Amino acid sequence: MRHALRVGLIVAFVAGYGLYVRADEGMWPLNRFPSAALKQRYGFAPTPQWLEQIQLGSVRFAGGCSGSFVSPSGLVMTNYHCVVSCVSALSDEKRNFQQSGFYATTAADERRCPGMELNQLTAMTDVTERVAAATKGTEGERFRAARTAAFATIERECATSDDLRCEVVTLYRGGKYDLYKYRRFQDVRLVFAPEFDTGFFGGDPDNFMFPRYNLDLSFVRAYDGGSPLKPTQWLRWSPNGAAAGDLVFVTGHPGTTSRLYTVAQLEFERDVRLPIHLMFYSELRGLLTEFRRRGAEEARVADAELVFVENSLKVLRGEFSALADRSLLERKRTDEAALRRELAGSRFQQRFGGAWNAVAAAAERRRTGWPRFAAFSRLTGSELFAQAQTLVRLSAEQAKPNEQRLREFSEAALPAVRQRIEASKPYSNELETVVLAHILTHIREQLGLDDPATKALLGSRSPDEVAASAISGTKLRDASARVALMKGGASAIAESTDPLIVLARAVDQYAREARRVLEDEIDSVVDRNAELIAQALFALRGDRVYPDATFTLRVTYGTVKGWTEGGREVTPFTTLQGLYNRHTGSAPFNLPARWLERKAHVALDTPFNLVADTDIIGGNSGSPMIDREGRIVGLIFDGNIHSLGGEFWFDASKNRAIAVDSRGIREALRSVYQADRVLAEIDGH
């Protein structure tokens, strides 16, 4: 499952390096698409109209997914796992849509997903020179402050209404800055979702595996002024799907890659960041697994969370394994040494030569600076605490000039902040208590018992006691209480006795200071020097490079094909027959009754899942896979196990993206779900 979940985890530390391209590797911004290379290799180059249709037909889920418009009435196709938290929020003890699936047979039955936001990219503008002018002559903390201020100013100028989202995107780690302008849709309604058992068929054991049999599909609809949106562009369905060897494209929003990290940065990942994450999420997995056993209702409220935790764990394990492979890291070491030798023999040595050692020194300081910062960042893993922190910080940040604020509270970002505060959704007190207690325990371990921040959070109580009393005592689960605090501003926050607000206030100075140390004293050095490394690469190796992923719209291309695993050929397609063969009756290999009852109506030889060597990463979940006519042939939902090393390098021989075949989608909608309304709409009837 390729989902840029937990924006704090997966999308947080955007790299933005440039990459030298081999094979079909590369996640290309639309305004830097390598049409000439594609033409040379495949005899096909997209027209401007083709690219425009892709751009406007694609959507980003602000929570970390991709999707596409698939009808003139604003119907959006994405993955089941991209809407599972909406399905969960719309369910309760009586109506469990996770179990039954969801299908709106009439427009009136479509139900709004709390807090869901879609973004459609409408413009890209190069602002590199403006940012360069603002940061000229600065270093370290001053560089970072100047750049943040420039971003805030540029974004505010652009965001002239709450319907717009404007973001300055750092490409090639500062080699380029582009302003991305999005149209925001905040009224998003659920149209169709299969059962949890179908959407996650194969569960954690089959996640990142292939052959695969997973209907990881859903449809939502964007509304505008209370009516279905009428988008100017949308994607049509391919009548025949794709065949092995066909050229295909994937359009979507890959979250982050780190492909030109220096060796010192990769060692930091292996030695510090990944092990800490692995332990944190492994323990959380244990907590949630056992929490589910309390009863059916607990299982229901924890299911979606557990799926994401297990997905994160598999990603992190895959990344760790890639870095723990001595031959792979050795290759990276050799590449880096070669680049530095080449540089040393060139006229650029003076300008760029010192950058690697500067990055290495900063990476060394990151070994102590990052764990403290990360410990505080965990707190937003409690959704209710996250609300409290947002309220506390919003009141403080709003009092500052726009260009001095924390980046996520800049003027242009405020509409989305307010929407999160205002959105009504259910919270499970029991689950929130378990999660918050886990986070507080983790902080105590990372910081130590006698750290002032630990004392501020816990006093003389245990993490369990603090979590239980804060969650049971807070009023923040009610949107009206949050909105009242938001409207009350700084004085309301200062006077609040809500225990979660009290907790968020107590820890804020320590969390801010840890962030300041990391960002201003450490990462600012990395940023400036990583920019030099990218410039050295441009200078020595030309401009056929793509920037690392930045959760912005990219297109990647490749062909439908399998790979060789342990000497055995893995063929690129599975069929619906294979799905029935893998059904055992035990979760996560349990087909819902509907599938068994309708089996006689299903064309079992229909292609169901497929793989291609397109270069994707977390965040591409829900991306359409299209052919050269721009027609949908599949729906990306995962990568194979070798794709996890794609965080650091692209292995063309084994890295594969996994999609639901467009024919399998249609067949399931027709024969199993009888979802005629959706079918008619995507067929243009």
Added chain:
Amino acid sequence: MRHALRVGLIVAFVAGYGLYVRADEGMWPLNRFPSAALKQRYGFAPTPQWLEQIQLGSVRFAGGCSGSFVSPSGLVMTNYHCVVSCVSALSDEKRNFQQSGFYATTAADERRCPGMELNQLTAMTDVTERVAAATKGTEGERFRAARTAAFATIERECATSDDLRCEVVTLYRGGKYDLYKYRRFQDVRLVFAPEFDTGFFGGDPDNFMFPRYNLDLSFVRAYDGGSPLKPTQWLRWSPNGAAAGDLVFVTGHPGTTSRLYTVAQLEFERDVRLPIHLMFYSELRGLLTEFRRRGAEEARVADAELVFVENSLKVLRGEFSALADRSLLERKRTDEAALRRELAGSRFQQRFGGAWNAVAAAAERRRTGWPRFAAFSRLTGSELFAQAQTLVRLSAEQAKPNEQRLREFSEAALPAVRQRIEASKPYSNELETVVLAHILTHIREQLGLDDPATKALLGSRSPDEVAASAISGTKLRDASARVALMKGGASAIAESTDPLIVLARAVDQYAREARRVLEDEIDSVVDRNAELIAQALFALRGDRVYPDATFTLRVTYGTVKGWTEGGREVTPFTTLQGLYNRHTGSAPFNLPARWLERKAHVALDTPFNLVADTDIIGGNSGSPMIDREGRIVGLIFDGNIHSLGGEFWFDASKNRAIAVDSRGIREALRSVYQADRVLAEIDGH
């Protein structure tokens, strides 16, 4: 807490290298004690009588702890955490000794600990030449088979009665083989244990920390023929305890160290073994934490297990951190390169020079061989499954000649095997189900869904379903059922329909094969070549070396002293006043009511815990700390956080052992517990 818990984890891969000694470093076998060096440094050398008293006054807990005889009536002092599973086994819903503590006010109240075994070392014999003759000219698999056969033969000759335990110990990885002969005591009864909240005061947050305030103390008694044992040697109490700067000794059974692993072996630990363990135990910690919340009874049955899991995690984290410290590993790399350069310039290069590359090649193959082996080894983490596996393997191994058996079923080892089968103790079905489901899930992840071993264990069911039906259906919780199967032999095992026996039978061929591949094809190469490295070290650097820890009796010496932490002096003693100061009322800083009620009677300035720079490791838990007169001044129960790197190297400036002060023990027994019977006995009244 320094406990060689989970023999499968901590004591499993014994290293046995020789070490070149600096400072007071070293865990010395009694027959290799460096009296001359001690004399030179401290003006004191132990007499043969002194060493004999230490040897016979020390005991080993077969489950992985140390202790000492402290009275002529067989009273044994050890840690609370070394008997916590006994306290748990003697408790039930009505009488919860974890909560109340345990104190036998009369001899008749002393209660037998199920399955507990004490060993007293009575003789050590050098059998190096015999083993060398048996293995001469062999390599790889044949070397390993020949050596295992030689061990079995030597041990059987020695173990002439069930009251004896005989083990050939591999020192300096084969540089020396010594036969250790122990007297076994299987009737061990609980005399005194404090409350869980006192024995684990500070819990996981304070574990491996100092300053410290922990009464990690208990007393048991060895019985012989139904009456208290009359040992020929025991340790007396020091009247005044130790002062800062005093020379002290620790005698006990350190489990394992890896101080002369090659760099390739250390990288294997960092990249493969430790991360897999960290994830497994982190998840188990989450499961147990949440399992405890089901209710008071669940908390009671899971407490002891959770403590050990958290302790393991802290040890593993400390070890990982040591290896992830680039400067420490770099120093190791430099040392290794220096040794190899020195060797290359000597006449020994031809004989030993190739050993490092051979070890590195084997370490590389271990990266795939070990995880498969380790996955199967997890199964014995379920105590009931462990019983099933023992029964299945016992019936198969007994049919073979002694010298061809798995080492743990050799003739000399059978009395202990039988005792484990026969010992009655309670099992929690609920806890066993949670643990077994976790292990089965882990195996499925490590091996993959479609591996034949996974299929043999799970069929088409889920790990939860298999665990629940196997645990609820098994009769193995009754000792009588186990004994019947043991007596029934191979045919009874083959015909059994007990679901745990069925499960153990189903997986056995795969588990054995994974072990064979690891031991015969990989580790045999490491063993032969590590022996060469040890011999190279002897040849180049003389014989003032100590072998790595092997869970055999060792003496280490040093002085009572603190250390410097972040520029601040840590003084070596705490007091009982400090304990009261750290009490908050919230677990794990919650003093039982008895302590609060008796506070007025307590001499608050009594020293309570102390540190010394003696070189210890897991397995030393319960070791007496003694002065030069051989009198008890403390009771080892832990090391500081820097001691965790002691697995790989000894950092004399920061590595400290933590003990309960003998004066603090006496004061607590007198003023709080009024345990006059114990006090009178250790005072010789």
